[in-house]
Amino acid sequence: MTLPAIRLRPARPDDRALLQRWDEAAHVVASDPNDDWAWEIELARSPDWREQLVAELDGRAIGFVQIIDPAREESRYWGDAPSGLRAIDIWIGEAGDLGKGYGTRMMTLALARCFAAADVTAVLIDPLAGNERAQRFYARLGFVPIGRRRFGADDCLVMRLERATFEARSRLSG
Numbered sequence: 001m002t003l004p005a006i007r008l009r010p011a012r013p014d015d016r017a018l019l020q021r022w023d024e025a026a027h028v029v030a031s032d033p034n035d036d037w038a039w040e041i042e043l044a045r046s047p048d049w050r051e052q053l054v055a056e057l058d059g060r061a062i063g064f065v066q067i068i069d070p071a072r073e074e075s076r077y078w079g080d081a082p083s084g085l086r087a088i089d090i091w092i093g094e095a096g097d098l099g100k101g102y103g104t105r106m107m108t109l110a111l112a113r114c115f116a117a118a119d120v121t122a123v124l125i126d127p128l129a130g131n132e133r134a135q136r137f138y139a140r141l142g143f144v145p146i147g148r149r150r151f152g153a154d155d156c157l158v159m160r161l162e163r164a165t166f167e168a169r170s171r172l173s174g
């Protein structure tokens with residue numbers, strides 16, 4: 001099967017309306033009910049502990065990925081995280097684009113970006129404890145659950161992908 005031509009490019013200030021519409025879509029709200037992404041402020045800056053990326057399928061924007069270094073993220077969302085980690089947020093924007101394999105491809109690109117830094121040992125994600133479909137999606141990519149954790153009002157399941165697992169799976173998929 002030919003993989004769709006998906007690329008990740010930096011989010012820009014002129015993506016604001018699109019990102020705002022996506023983050024108000026029912027399937028995104030269901031996965032992330034309590035975050036305020038403050039697009040107007042955040043798209044205007046590029047701190048070195050974060051990448052905000054728009055995924056494009058043959059030039060059409062289909063989703064969003066954020067990669068942070070949890071040890072350096074300003075709000076201390078992850079508490080006292082050690083160095084050598086990354087954490088990812090991801091969503092598909094339009095409901096009609098869900099479940100077509102695009103998320104898997106986006107996540108594979110995002111993980112390659114994370115592990116391109118030689119000091120990164122593992123990647124974390126924090127789906128809601130009730131978001132079992134997203135957990136299944138991450139498990140298929142090699143993430144394993146490491147425990148429930150409350151982030152603000154959200155009851156989450158933290159999952160982790162080790163570099164060795166990612167590299168072994170990358171070798172297998174050629």
Ligand SMILES: CC(C)(COP(=O)(O)OP(=O)(O)OC[C@H]1O[C@@H](n2cnc3c(N)ncnc32)[C@H](O)[C@@H]1OP(=O)(O)O)[C@@H](O)C(=O)NCCC(=O)NCCS
Nearest residue numbers: 031090091092098099100101102103104127133134136137
């Ligand atoms: C999770 C997500 C990025 C996966 O991308 P995708 O392109 O839909 O997924 P793929 O087609 O590559 O893989 C299909 C799997 O994605 C997951 N998935 C599909 N739709 C989903 C949805 N609405 N919510 C959560 N997970 C979903 C399921 O595990 C599905 O497998 P299944 O059909 O066996 O249940 C995407 O579904 C999404 O944006 N969901 C809503 C927001 C969300 O839950 N983000 C994760 C927050 S931690």
